[in-house]
Amino acid sequence: YDITNPSVRKEIHPNKLRLTYPQDYDITIHDDGVGGPSADMPKGWGDQLPVTHVDIKIPSEHWLEGRQYAAEYQIFLVQNRESQRGAPAVSVLIDLHPENKRNEKLQALLNQFQAGWNADMADCENYVRQSRRVLESFASFVEDEEEDAFQQNRDKLRRKAQWASTDSWDPWDEDIIRSRYFFGYEGSITEPPCTQFISWRVMELPALISKEQLMQMKSILFNHVDGHCRPTSNHHDGSVARPLQPFNLSILHTSTVTVHN
Numbered sequence: 001y002d003i004t005n006p007s008v009r010k011e012i013h014p015n016k017l018r019l020t021y022p023q024d025y026d027i028t029i030h031d032d033g034v035g036g037p038s039a040d041m042p043k044g045w046g047d048q049l050p051v052t053h054v055d056i057k058i059p060s061e062h063w064l065e066g067r068q069y070a071a072e073y074q075i076f077l078v079q080n081r082e083s084q085r086g087a088p089a090v091s092v093l094i095d096l097h098p099e100n101k102r103n104e105k106l107q108a109l110l111n112q113f114q115a116g117w118n119a120d121m122a123d124c125e126n127y128v129r130q131s132r133r134v135l136e137s138f139a140s141f142v143e144d145e146e147e148d149a150f151q152q153n154r155d156k157l158r159r160k161a162q163w164a165s166t167d168s169w170d171p172w173d174e175d176i177i178r179s180r181y182f183f184g185y186e187g188s189i190t191e192p193p194c195t196q197f198i199s200w201r202v203m204e205l206p207a208l209i210s211k212e213q214l215m216q217m218k219s220i221l222f223n224h225v226d227g228h229c230r231p232t233s234n235h236h237d238g239s240v241a242r243p244l245q246p247f248n249l250s251i252l253h254t255s256t257v258t259v260h261n
Contacts, residue, residue, distance in 0.1 A: 003112055003169040010112045012120075012224045014232050015191070015240035017056040017113050017217070019171075023078070037171050039077060041088040041199075049077040049088065054171050058217055060093050061190050061241040062202050064183075069093040069206055070214050072241070073106075075171055086186075086197045092176055094214075095206040102210045105175040110216055117220045123227035178205040190241075 003010070009020040021036045038048040053076050060072035071094035079087055097103070182201040188194045221240065222233045234240065 003109065010116050012113060012116060012220060012232065014234040015057070017221055019054040019109065019112075021051055021053065023050065023052065039075075039088075039090070039172070041077065041079075041201075049079055051171060052076050052078050056094075056217065056221075057190075057241050058221060058235075059239055059241050062091055062093060062200075064093060064202065068241075069095050070209070071217060073176060073207060086199055088199045088201065090177075090182070091200060091202045093202070093206040095208055096214065097208040097210055100210045100212075101208070102213060103175055103208060105170075105173045106207065106209055107213060108169055110213065110220070113220050114216065117224055120224065120226060124225050124229040127228055176207045177203060178207065179203055181205075 002008070003019065007022040009018075011018045011020065037051040039051070040047065041049055055074045055076070057072045057074065058070070060069035061074075062072060063069075073092040073094055075090040075092075077088050077090075094106075181204045183204065184199065184201050186196070187198050187200050188196045189198055218238065222235050222238070224232045226232055
């Protein structure tokens with residue numbers, strides 16, 4: 001699926017940016033012909049496991065060697081065997097590039113979220129204008145012309161939500177997944193009810209972004225408003241990440257992962 005496809009949802013949640021893939025393709029145990037991105041995860045779960053969604057959290061929820069990173073990119077998959085419990089998730093820490101270079105692949109995804117942010121802001125501005133007109137209880141011919149111009153601009157912002165490129169977007173792109181080695185452990189989802197059923201794979205190398213891209217991520221997530229101008233973010237002190245949890249003697253292992261598109 002191309003991320004410009006309307007069936008691939010780009011959502012600004014209170015605590016994350018989420019890209020959701022439709023699960024309308026056959027995911028039988030021995031079927032490698034899934035319709036979206038997938039990965040071969042060793043655990044007897046089946047063959048190619050489809051990606052369900054990709055989340056971006058700010059800052060990182062995982063720490064590596066005592067360090068928290070600027071953000072985290074999490075890929076969640078669904079396993080094919082209904083009789084088995086659990087699901088794999090691949091985590092990529094996000095760090096600032098030492099030369100402040102932009103990550104073009106991640107920028108393509110940010111453009112999609114930015115378009116949604118712009119469209120919601122346009123709806124907010126329209127809501128404010130309509131509310132003022134109701135309070136003032138009149139509308140002149142000139143105001144009608146201004147309203148038409150405003151609506152045209154709002155429609156233009158919404159059309160920008162369609163990414164110009166016709167190329168498919170790969171969540172496993174080498175500019176994001178920079179190594180095949182990871183640290184693995186059995187853990188939980190990072191949001192309530194924090195159920196223990198995730199097999200985490202934390203990639204050893206972070207994805208690199210520019211300072212401007214980090215600021216854009218923060219602006220999209222922390223400054224988002226809905227169509228009625230209500231702030232949606234639940235961040236606190238610039239963070240939506242779950243606090244660091246005790247490791248509780250969990251087994252940590254290292255290995256490699258193979259992905260397919």
